[in-house]
Amino acid sequence: MAITSSGCQTCKIRRIKCDEGKPVCKRCTKSRRVCLPTDAVKQAIFSIHVENRYASGEIRRPRGPRSSLTLLRPHFDIQARAQAYYLHYYVEPTLELPHLTTCVAGSLLAWQESRRNHAGPMIDVALSALALAIFAKTHQVKAAAMEAWSVYHRLLGMTRERIPTMDQENIEACLLTVLLMSRYEGSMHYPAKFASTTKDSFMDLRSWLHHDGALAILKVWNDNQSHLGSASCIIKHARRGSIQSALLRGLPLADWLLDGARFGEKGHQLEYDRILVRTVNLRHAMFRLGQQRYDADLDAIGDLDWEAQEIDKALRDYATNIPYAGSIQCHVLNEQVQNWTWPRVHFFSPTVCTYEGSGYAAMWTIYYAARILVNSTWLRILRLQSSNEEAGSIYDQKRLRCAANLKEIADHLAAALPFVLDRVKMDHPNPPSCQGSIKINTDEVVKPHLATLMVWPLTVASSVEGIDGKQQQWFRSELASIGRIVGDGILECADTKHWALM
Secondary structure (H helix, E strand, O other): OOOOOOOOHHHHHHOOOOOOOOOOOHHHHHHOOOOOOHHHHHHOOOOOOOHHHHHOOOOOOOOOOOHHHHOOOOOOOHHHHHHHHHHHHHHHHHHHOOHHHOOHHHHHHHHHHOOOHHHOHHHHHHHHHHHHHHHHHHHOOHHHHHHHHHHHHHHHHHHHHHHHHOOOOOHHHHHHHHHHHHHHHHHOOOHHHOOOOOHHHHHOOOHHHHHHHHHHHHHHHHHHOHHHOOOOHHHHHHHHHHHHHHHHHOOOOOHHHOOHHHHOOOHHHHHHHHHHHHHHHHHHHHHHHHOOHHHOOHHHHHHHHHHHHHHHHHHHHHHOOOOOHHHOEEEEOOHHHOOOOOOEOOEOOOEEEEOOOHHHHHHHHHHHHHHHHHHHHHHHHHHOOOOOOOOHHHHHHHHHHHHHHHHHHHHHHHHHHHHHOOOEEEEOOOOOOOOOEEEEOOOOOOOHHHHHHOHHHHHHHHHOOOOOHHHHHHHHHHHHHHHHHHOOHHHHHHHOOOOOOO
């Protein structure tokens, strides 16, 4: 069978025809191999058995047992290996996921599809630094960690030179580079970098500096280029990251950031975005009011109480438009897990929920995270009313309602996690009209791109007030486990004393 010269290096080594899919071909995806682009091979140092070199007489064919040849594997430098690993397991699988659930990986794919790779050398260097850091963390390779630091040091020099002079041609390259740098800082973090268990220590994380840097670049785009055309995927994802950063840090959003449509949000994504913007402003107002302690304005508290209820209602209305909402099924694991104890890794209780697919399940977990944020904030607002004896009984009822909401939503989030991580699967019957049964799938390792889907929901559930203590500890242990899977040192600290409530 003819082997095209533009196919991936892995298919060439296997001597099969490559379908040339980008960034990972289907042949490699199906066989679970690392898909090495030919360009990456040219930049690396390889020692590969190429049959034509022997046939041409360039070198003498080795003699001896054939097994020494069949066991031969390509040996390439650590940077190419790390980058191939990251693209294969973190980036490529996100092609099939809903856009609301992707961020950095989606931005990388958008950049590649735009065919501007030649215009963004910083992105290549940033991607290499991040891939090396993640590879070092997940595979415990010290050489990769040292190489990551070296590449990142070179990247810092490039950003100091190019970001101050960015223009229309490279502003998105600068923005994506900063996003990758933030992920790098998260990956290279270790617990000793936390000075204490306070919120102030959490706010001093170096990765926040890159969040602020991305926001500054977005401001330049907004002021100078937003009128030139629609926002790109990279611009949209960067703004989403800024909103999440503001939610965790209790910061307000600048006026120019409020309109999601200006940054490329559309349809149900725009509806969700508007709700999230309201949530950011609600949390910031709550924090400011809480700083006044006993001098808090009761009318202002009442206004925030009303706004919290309205946002929660808007979220419930939004949920009716999430695709495949009617496909959710809840199951109770019985016969398969008779000897299990609860909670356990990836399972909080015997109750699990199944969805149309992992991507749509992830959309629901994002919804659950938003409702947890709103109800936790609402509960803290109601606690500010504790000094008002006249309204005491009314607010007591509302606090009970908030606590019940948080318990119900947290249970839904916990029940969705096994399906998102592919720990349970539906065994669809024949005919399809019959309800399927659940298959437990705990033998395989969790795929990194699926683990990434749970980072934001688990971060929220692990970091806010009002969640049941036992359940929140489980959320933290799951987030730490996710951190180890995806190679994020900050997330790995979730089940330690260094994690703080926000």
